[in-house]
Structures are given as structure tokens and as C-alpha cells.
Amino acid sequence: MVLGATGYVGGELLRLLAVHPEFKLLAAVSTSQAGQPIAATFSALAPAWPNLTFSTPEDSLAMLADVDRLALFSAAPHGASAAMVAQFVAAAHSHGVELHVVDSSADFRYRTAADYEAVYASTHGASELLADFEQGVPEHVAATSKQHVGHPGCFATAALLAAVPLCASSFAPSSLFINGITGSTGSGRSPLPGTHHPERHSNLYAYKPLAHRHAPEIAAYIATAGGGDVRVNFVPHSGPFARGIHVTLQAELPNAVSVDDLRQHYRDYYANASFVRIVDGTPRIKDVVTSNYCHIGVAAEGNNVVVMSAIDNLVKGAAGGAMQWMNRLWSLPETHGLLATAPAWT
Ligand SMILES: NC(=O)C1=CN([C@@H]2O[C@H](COP(=O)(O)OP(=O)(O)OC[C@H]3O[C@@H](n4cnc5c(N)ncnc54)[C@H](OP(=O)(O)O)[C@@H]3O)[C@@H](O)[C@H]2O)C=CC1
Numbered sequence: 001m002v003l004g005a006t007g008y009v010g011g012e013l014l015r016l017l018a019v020h021p022e023f024k025l026l027a028a029v030s031t032s033q034a035g036q037p038i039a040a041t042f043s044a045l046a047p048a049w050p051n052l053t054f055s056t057p058e059d060s061l062a063m064l065a066d067v068d069r070l071a072l073f074s075a076a077p078h079g080a081s082a083a084m085v086a087q088f089v090a091a092a093h094s095h096g097v098e099l100h101v102v103d104s105s106a107d108f109r110y111r112t113a114a115d116y117e118a119v120y121a122s123t124h125g126a127s128e129l130l131a132d133f134e135q136g137v138p139e140h141v142a143a144t145s146k147q148h149v150g151h152p153g154c155f156a157t158a159a160l161l162a163a164v165p166l167c168a169s170s171f172a173p174s175s176l177f178i179n180g181i182t183g184s185t186g187s188g189r190s191p192l193p194g195t196h197h198p199e200r201h202s203n204l205y206a207y208k209p210l211a212h213r214h215a216p217e218i219a220a221y222i223a224t225a226g227g228g229d230v231r232v233n234f235v236p237h238s239g240p241f242a243r244g245i246h247v248t249l250q251a252e253l254p255n256a257v258s259v260d261d262l263r264q265h266y267r268d269y270y271a272n273a274s275f276v277r278i279v280d281g282t283p284r285i286k287d288v289v290t291s292n293y294c295h296i297g298v299a300a301e302g303n304n305v306v307v308m309s310a311i312d313n314l315v316k317g318a319a320g321g322a323m324q325w326m327n328r329l330w331s332l333p334e335t336h337g338l339l340a341t342a343p344a345w346t
């Protein structure tokens, strides 16, 4: 079941679920499009879902009376997601349904309501559930006993995959300088001045330098992943493309490191990670967009290092990362339904 199913992340979840070998779509939940065909909102998905219509939250809650197990994805906006998830958790409990939730919004990305409220300046919608949620990208959490997961955001995913192997090493820096460039789908389907085509096309600009709300999230997740207390200086940029995130991380290390040693360190760290590839040169978003892969490249000169990562914001940064976690929560192979590569030329 997918909450926020008419959104960009919701649409990607529906696309991934169409080819998943185990999960069967029970309901695509929408308030605005309930009763309308999925194919009317996502014409690209018509071959996969020619007849299925969006369901109201109320009808979707009622469906829990007829199932034994439920994988619940939330792609609702932060602030709305937690309360919706709480309704489904309560309904699952009362019907004896085995449930795992993966939330792509910010609502379960922090361990405490106070940490969430400090960043989002609004009361958490279901603080009683926070203890049941794991936080992190799957590559940085070896095992979890938690029932549910709050997935990091797309900028955070790209930044963390680049940062954690460095910060969790014996040569960890005390500060990171991170530039991130995101495509316009990162801001969701509602048109905004910053996503309007004439503004975005053939343009590139930074926004909220050193003040973006995802900087504390990146720092918190680095600490959770064993990277300690590192200062994160984050400058996001709007890029002239629809999908993809490119992150460039720079740091000064306590000692010099060779580029070969640094690259080998990353290869060793991600040796068992199916979706992270350490490239010899520099990563490119065209090599990962639409896929669940992350490409990472490194450079070093004396004490100064650069780590670059590229992901698809909607897949590895949201729907695909959520699917990877959901596979793991149900003890399925983590790669189920996610191994398609990028087309590269689109
Ligand atoms: N876009 C991206 O690259 C990424 C997004 N995320 C997170 O994933 C979530 C979804 O993002 P995205 O798909 O881009 O967002 P969209 O705005 O495209 O979609 C969100 C969907 O949620 C539903 N919704 C809107 N308002 C409410 C509300 N008040 N209560 C319940 N449902 C509501 C809407 O569907 P309807 O009105 O039909 O119910 C809407 O289509 C967000 O929390 C975002 O932060 C995370 C990583 C990357």
C-alpha cells in the first residue's frame, strides 16, 4: 500500500511495485484522485496499471480487515505523513495484521520528537511511534530490530553514501563541505517558482547556503552510522534537469592519503553493497538516473580529499531506497525488483 501515491515519489513506488516479484499492490492511496485511474495521473504507468484506481484513505484502512500482512510505504509530505501512518499502524494492530512501514518523508528521520521539532518547527504527528523506527540508508545499518524505517531524504542519501565511509574511518575529518545539485523533481509535483521551467532550464543556482533543513539530518545520520560529531557545511543547488542528485564533498584530513588508498577504502567499505559502485573517474547522473544505484568517485591531494556521489533522487533517494529497506524488513533479498540499470541516454 502506498500513501501519497499521486506524488512523484508515490509514482515511482507504483512503477517499482509493478515489477516486484513478491509485493502485490493492495491500494494506491490518494485524497485528491480517489476513484480516478492511476493511469490518468501517470500515463507512463498505464501498461502496468490499466484499470486500478486510487483509493481513499478510509477505504484503504478498511482493506486491513482482509489481509494478514502489509508493507506500507508513505510518500506523503512531512507533517502529514506521521498522522496517516499512525492510523494505519492502529488499524493493523486492531486487525492483527503483520506490518512494516517505510516512510520517505521527514517525519520519522529523527530519533526524538524534539530533534524533529527543532528543524521543522511543528509538533510531531506521532511521536509515540518514533521508538519503532530505524533511521539510515540500508548500506549503513548492518542489522535492525526495529519494525519500521524512516528513510533519509534524497540530498541526505547522496551525502551520506559519500560521507560515512570517510567519517567512520581512522582518518575522519572534523568538518565536511558538501555541495549538492538536485533536479526539479526533488521539490515534488506542486509547481513552485523554483521548479518553473523557464527558471530552471539552462540555469544553476545555490539556495539556502549553510542553512538548508537537511544539514542537521545529514549530521545526525553520520553520527548514527558511527561517523561521530562532524560539522556539516551544506550548500544545495537547483540544477537544470528533472531527475538526479550530484554531491561533491570536500574535507581536510588529519593526514595525507593517496587517491588509490582512498578509493580502496571506499571499495572495502561498500564491498557487500549491491547498489554502490566506486568508479575510477568521476560519477555522472546519467549513469544512475531511474536506477537504485549510487556511483561514487574520489580524488586526493595531500590532506585534501574530494568524494563525489550521484544518485536518482526519486529512486535511490526515496522510492528505491524505501523498497530496498522494505525487502530487508520482510527478509527478502535486498535487491528484489531493484536491479534495473540506468538507460544512460534519455
Ligand atoms: N521528490 C523527491 O525527490 C523526494 C521526496 N522525498 C519526500 O517524499 C515525500 C513525497 O515527495 P514528493 O512525491 O516529491 O511530493 P509530491 O508533492 O509530489 O506528492 C505528495 C503527495 O502526497 C499527497 N498529499 C499532499 N498533501 C497531503 C496532506 N496534507 N496529507 C496527505 N497527503 C497529502 C498528495 O496526494 P493526494 O492529495 O492525491 O492525496 C501528493 O500527491 C515528501 O515527504 C518528500 O519530502 C524524499 C526524498 C526525495
Ligand SMILES: CC(=O)N[C@@H](CCC(=O)OP(=O)(O)O)C(=O)O
Binding pocket: 104, 105, 106, 152, 153, 154, 155, 156, 182, 186, 187, 188, 214, 236
Ligand atoms: C520536499 C523535500 O524535502 N524533498 C526532498 C529533498 C529535496 C529538497 O531538499 O528540496 P527543497 O530544498 O526544495 O526542500 C527530501 O525530502 O529530502
